Amino acid sequence: MTINLKNFLNFNKKPSKMGDFQELKQIEGLQISAVSAGLYSNGRDDLSLFYFPEGANYAVAYTQNSIVSESITWNRKNTKNNIKALVVNTKNANTFTGEQGLNSLDEIAKTLVESLKKFENENEYEKTKMKDILFASTGVIGEKFPVEKIKKNIPNLVSNIRVNQNKLIWLKMATAIMTTDTKPKVAYSEIKLGDKKIRIAGVAKGSGMIAPNLATMFSFIFTDADISSVVLNKYLNKVLANTFNAITVDSDTSTNDMVTIFATKKIKNKKLNTISSKEALKFEKALRNVCTDLSKQIVVDGEGAKKFITVKIINSETVEKAKKIAFSIANSPLIKTAVAGEDPNWGRILMGIGKSGEKIDPKKIVIKLGEFTVAENGKISESYNEEKLQEYMKWDSILIEVDLKQGPEQYECYTCDFTHDYIDINAHYRRS
Amino acid sequence: MTINLKNFLNFNKKPSKMGDFQELKQIEGLQISAVSAGLYSNGRDDLSLFYFPEGANYAVAYTQNSIVSESITWNRKNTKNNIKALVVNTKNANTFTGEQGLNSLDEIAKTLVESLKKFENENEYEKTKMKDILFASTGVIGEKFPVEKIKKNIPNLVSNIRVNQNKLIWLKMATAIMTTDTKPKVAYSEIKLGDKKIRIAGVAKGSGMIAPNLATMFSFIFTDADISSVVLNKYLNKVLANTFNAITVDSDTSTNDMVTIFATKKIKNKKLNTISSKEALKFEKALRNVCTDLSKQIVVDGEGAKKFITVKIINSETVEKAKKIAFSIANSPLIKTAVAGEDPNWGRILMGIGKSGEKIDPKKIVIKLGEFTVAENGKISESYNEEKLQEYMKWDSILIEVDLKQGPEQYECYTCDFTHDYIDINAHYRRS
DSSP states (O other): OOOOGGGGGOTTSOOOSOOOOOOOOOOTTOEEEEEOOSSSTTOOOOEEEEEEEEEEEEEEEEOOOSSOOHHHHHHHHSOOSSEEEEEEEOSBOOOSOHHHHHHHHHHHHHHHHHHHHHHHHHHTOOOOOGGGEEEEEOSBSSSOOOHHHHHHHHHHHHHTOBSOOOHHHHHHHHHHTOSSOSSOEEEEEEEEETTEEEEEEEEEEOBTBTTBTTBOOEEEEEEEEOOOHHHHHHHHHHHHTTTGGGBOSSSOOOSSOEEEEEEEEEEOOOOOOSSSSHHHHHHHHHHHHHHHHHHHHHHHTSTTOOOEEEEEEEEESOHHHHHHHHHHHHTOHHHHHHHHTTOOOHHHHHHHHHHTOOOOOTTTOEEEETTEEEEETTEEOTTOOHHHHHHHTTSSEEEEEEEOOSOSEEEEEEEEOOOHHHHHHHHSGGGO | OOOOGGGGGOTTSOOOSOOOOOOOOOOTTOEEEEEOOSSSTTOOOOEEEEEEEEEEEEEEEEOOOSSOOHHHHHHHHSOOSSEEEEEEEOSBOOOSBHHHHHHHHHHHHHHHHHHHHHHHHHTTOOOOOGGGEEEEEOSBSSSOOOHHHHHHHHHHHHHTOBSOOOHHHHHHHHHHTOSSOSSOEEEEEEEEETTEEEEEEEEEEOBTBTOBTTBOOEEEEEEEEOOOHHHHHHHHHHHHTTTGGGEESSSOOOSSOEEEEEEEEEEOOOOOOSSSSHHHHHHHHHHHHHHHHHHHHHHHTSTTOOOEEEEEEEEESOHHHHHHHHHHHHTOHHHHHHHHTTOOOHHHHHHHHHHTOOOOOTTTOEEEETTEEEEETTEEOTTOOHHHHHHHTTSSEEEEEEEOOSOSEEEEEEEEOOOHHHHHHHHSGGGO
8 A cells, every 4th residue: 555645635746755644532422442352363353332421412324235234234223312332343244144143233232231231330321221232343244143252252342441532542443443454544623613622533444345255334433512413414414425425446335334423412512403504514524524534545445556546527517417427437447457557548538438328528528637638629638748647647646537518516536546456355355 | 368168158067178260151242351551560450341242231239338439420420221331440449539530431431432433343233322331440549540541451452352251251350350359259150031041140359348448349240131121120129138238348338339230131031020920039049149159259358357257137026127236246346356266255246236226135035156056045055065166166157146036037147257467458558
C-alpha cells in the first residue's frame, strides 16, 4: 500500500508525505472493550464491545444484498430505540449458518446481559436487556458460528471495559474489527453546536467488499451529541449516498455490510429538530467529513490497490445519471487495469461512459485526466500531450473527470486500481 | 490458453484432447478476399471483403453502447435490403474520429464501387452501389482513420477476390479480422430443409470486449439458404439472447460490437415464412449451434483466460430473473479470481446471487459446483467434500449451477476466470 492519504483532496498535486492517523478523543457516554476469544488462532483481538452505560440513540444502514448475515436478521427482529451494547466478532460472518447462527446470538445476548449485571449494579447503570443489544459479524460464511468460544469470553470482554478512550484505544478497537485490512481506519471531527462542543469519532473496516471469504464493510460512528434516532437516520441517509455508497473496490457487495451512528446524548446541545437549520447543516457537514474520510480509507486499503481513483461527473441533467456513469467507469476492470499500468487510455473511459446506457452527446462531452483535457468535440483533444499524461498517470491519486454539458448536477465516486495483488489475494484467500 | 474445446459441452468429464478447427465449406453466392493494407506494420492481413455477386438478404445487431463507431453510424444511415459487400478493417475502430471518420467511409465506398466495375462487367454481376456496402471497424479509438492506406489497397482487395472457400480460406478470413485474439474463430453447420441441403458458416473475433485499445466482438455468419431479411432478423434476435449476449469476459461493452447474418439465396429451399414450423425450428437450431460455438470460442480466448466457466440458473420464476443472477455471478471479479485460484469458494457464489437484488429464498436454493452440491437448506451441504471439490476445480471447464426452486425457467451464460495475464494484457496494452 503506497497511497498517500494527504493527497486525497489534492488530485492535482504530487504526493507528499504519508498522512498520520487522526487524534481521536473521548466520547462521553461510550465505553469500549476488545479481547481475543480465540476465533483467530494467533491471539489477536477478535471480539469487541461498544457499551453505552446510559443508552444511545442510533441509526443503521444494512447491505443491499438479498442474502444477509443472521446478525442482521437478529438486529432487525426488534425495533430498538435505545441501544446499550454493540457486539462485534470477526473470523465468522454468521451467514448461511441457519438456526444455529440465529440461536447463537440469543445465547450470547443472554450471557452478556448476565455478565453485565454486577458491573451495572456497582455503577448504578440501567440494566441491559437482550433487545438493547446489536450484533455485527464479519468473516467466512457458511461455517458453524463459534458460539461457545464467544460465550466463554463474554465475562472477560465485560471485565475489560474501559471508560475512557484516547487515540491508542481507538486504534485498538479499529484493529480488533479488521479482517484482511492492512491498517486500522479511524476518523474524527469536532464542532460547536450553539455554545457546546460536540465530538464525532468513527472506526471502519473493509478491504475489497469481501475478505476473508467474502466479507464486509463496517463503519461504527459515535457522537456525544444529543440527537434523536429519527434525526440521526435522516443524516445517515443523506450522507451515505456520497460516502459509503460512493465507493467501489470490485463491484461486489457483502452479505454483512453495516453502517451505524450512535448518539450518547451526553452533551446537551441545541436540539436539531429540523435537518436544514444552520446548526443542523454544520453537524451534517462534520458527519459527512468523518464518513468521507473512512470511505476513502477503505478504498485506499482496497485489496491490492496501488492507486486511488476519483471519478467525477459534472454538468449532468440529474444526479442519478451522473452516478450511473461514474460507477460504469469506476467498476470497469479495463479502466482499473489501465490505471494500474499507468496508461492514459482515455478510449476506455469513453467506453465506460457509453456502456452506462445513459444518453449523452458524444460531440459535447469533455474528458479530463487530472487537469489535462484528453477528448472534446467528438475527438481527441488538440492539446493532447501523451508525455505529460504519462507523467500524470504515475501519481498515487488519479482524477477522471467527465463534463457532460447537459445540466447542473454532479456526482463523484471513489475506487482503486486493479493489480496482480488483487488476483493473488482473492485467488488463494481461503487457503492462506 | 489451455482450455479444451471438446470439453465445452461436457462439464462433468475431465478434459480430453484439444479440439481441432471445424471443416468449413463453400457458401455459394459468397466470394471473399483479405489483404494487408499496412494498417499493422508487420504485413499481416488487416483489410477484408465479403462480396455477394448476386446480393444477400441480411440481419444485423449492433453494440448497446451509446457511443458507437462511425462505421455503425454509416451502416445505419441507409436502410439496406440487399447487401453486396461487407468491408472489415482492423487496427482502427473509427470511433471518436468525428467528420473525418464518417467522410472516410464515403470515400472508401466510392473507391470500392469504382474498383468493382470491371470485375462485375466481366462476370455480368449486378453493379454494386454505395448503399449496398456495410462496414465493420475494430481497433484503437480516437486515432485518425487511415483512409488513404485503405483506399490505396481497395483495388488489390478486389483483384484478390476468391470465388471458392475451403477450410484454409475460412481460417485466413477469420485471422484477418483478429486484433488481440490468440486464435481464429470459425464454426459450421449443415442441415436439410425439405430435400435441399443448406450450409451455415461463421467467423468471429473478440477477446475481452476490448483489445487493442478497447475493442470489439464481431461475428459474421453466412448461409446459402433463401431466407428473407425479415425472417433472418427474427432468428438473429431469438438466438442472440442465449449466445453472443450470454457471454461476458470482463463486463465491459465495446463501441463497435456487430453480429450479422447474410443469406445468399442460392439454395432454393422450402420457404421459412413462419419461425415456428418444423423446418424453421431446424434452421434456428443450426444457427444457434453456430452462434453458441463462436460465443464460447470468444470466451475461451478471453484475455488471460485459463478456465471456461458456465453459470446455469435453473428453476427460476422468469428467464429475466435467472439471467440477472447468472450475470451477477459471471461478472463478479471475486468469483472469477477464486476460479483462477482453483478455490471452491461457494460463499462468493452466494454473495453473487444476493447482490443481483433478485428475491430468492436462501433456505430453498441449492448451489452445485459440477456434480457436487456445496450448499442447500440454508447452510453448507452435508455431503460437502473439500478434497473432491479441490480436485474438480483443477478442470479446465467449470460449471456453477444454482437451483432457485421457484419456477420453470432457466438461463445459462458463459465466462472465463480472471488471471494475472488479464492484468498484464490490459495494464500495458497501448504500449506493447
